[in-house]
Amino acid sequence: MKSRQFILSLGIALILFVGIIDYVTGTELSISIFYLLPIALVTWFVGRKSGVIMSLAGVVVWYSVDFVAGHVYSHPAISYWNSLVQLSIFLVTVFILSALKTEYEKKTQLIDDLRKTEEALDQKARDLIRSNAELEQFAYIAAHDLRGPLIVVESYINKLHKRYIERLDQDAERFIGEAIDGIGRMKLLINDLLLYAKTGSQGKNFERVDCTDALERAIANLKVEIEGRNAVVTYDRLPSVIADDIQMVQLFQNLIGNGIKFCREGQPRIYISAEDNDTEWVFAIRDNGIGIAPEDRDRIFEIFKRLHRSADYSGTGIGLAICKKVIDRHRGRIWVESELGKGATFYFMIPKGLS
Numbered sequence: 001m002k003s004r005q006f007i008l009s010l011g012i013a014l015i016l017f018v019g020i021i022d023y024v025t026g027t028e029l030s031i032s033i034f035y036l037l038p039i040a041l042v043t044w045f046v047g048r049k050s051g052v053i054m055s056l057a058g059v060v061v062w063y064s065v066d067f068v069a070g071h072v073y074s075h076p077a078i079s080y081w082n083s084l085v086q087l088s089i090f091l092v093t094v095f096i097l098s099a100l101k102t103e104y105e106k107k108t109q110l111i112d113d114l115r116k117t118e119e120a121l122d123q124k125a126r127d128l129i130r131s132n133a134e135l136e137q138f139a140y141i142a143a144h145d146l147r148g149p150l151i152v153v154e155s156y157i158n159k160l161h162k163r164y165i166e167r168l169d170q171d172a173e174r175f176i177g178e179a180i181d182g183i184g185r186m187k188l189l190i191n192d193l194l195l196y197a198k199t200g201s202q203g204k205n206f207e208r209v210d211c212t213d214a215l216e217r218a219i220a221n222l223k224v225e226i227e228g229r230n231a232v233v234t235y236d237r238l239p240s241v242i243a244d245d246i247q248m249v250q251l252f253q254n255l256i257g258n259g260i261k262f263c264r265e266g267q268p269r270i271y272i273s274a275e276d277n278d279t280e281w282v283f284a285i286r287d288n289g290i291g292i293a294p295e296d297r298d299r300i301f302e303i304f305k306r307l308h309r310s311a312d313y314s315g316t317g318i319g320l321a322i323c324k325k326v327i328d329r330h331r332g333r334i335w336v337e338s339e340l341g342k343g344a345t346f347y348f349m350i351p352k353g354l355s
């Protein structure tokens, strides 16, 4: 408030000063333009109303100087006419300037809001990264610590089974069998959970990976499954990318493993290929299995989301969540195209910026 009063006083003082110069030079100099300076100053820093008052003051000073200096016009009305033109120029300047000021204030407000939103988003992203890391750590510790007691339970159940096998009736035999089965599933779940928790934070550094090589390692790891189902896995020569090689093997292994597992009848046929898509490599893993309904295409990538009962198809519902995490870490995208009963093609994209 005080600074506005100061600027207003300064503006008036400047107008008077210009008036004096105007008088001293006897209007020989084209000085009237200098009246605009204090008017503009006050309009910008104080406001439009003050700018209008300053314009009136400017015209009064200018007219008075003209009058005191005894400037003679051929007709007295010319003097009024000149004052009117002068006032119009001042007022137009005031209105243009105040409109510019409003626009400027709007823009700065917008920039300010944007900056605040950006800061809030940054903070949210940092919080999310931290809470994700904490969650991963929690899942890792929980899964890791669960493994110990589970191994104890498993070994005692096995001992019990061995030592009392002759004395067990059919029911007891079945109960122990179910317990061992449950322990097996729990071990699988814990191992997958550990793997999931490790995928985001404990990955290896990226290096050039020959994807054909990674794929062949995945196929070797799946030897039992492939031979068990007499599956046929064929592939094209794949490109090299900059990636975490262990995670690339894991990715191929999960996707091919699913292709074999989710094939109900006949011989599973899996075909792996890659397409050069300008800025990215798009890999495709096609199978001839049971397929996926369109409405399930997104949710299968969420952790623990399964479309079938364990009795029909074994699994933990973590495999595709791991694939998604691996691909997120490589700044890519993973998706599936499929129809129920017509096989599925899983695609994943890795940007070439990384290659």
Ligand code: ADP
Residues within 6 Å of the ligand: 254, 258, 259, 262, 287, 289, 290, 291, 292, 300, 305, 306, 307, 308, 314, 315, 316, 317, 318, 319, 320, 321, 344
């Ligand atoms: P899991 O294989 O342990 O069940 P995943 O996360 O790998 O867990 O897969 C999640 C679900 O997505 C599976 O339970 C299955 O219903 C579906 N799915 C995954 N891959 C395929 C596939 N190739 N064909 C049909 N359904 C699939």
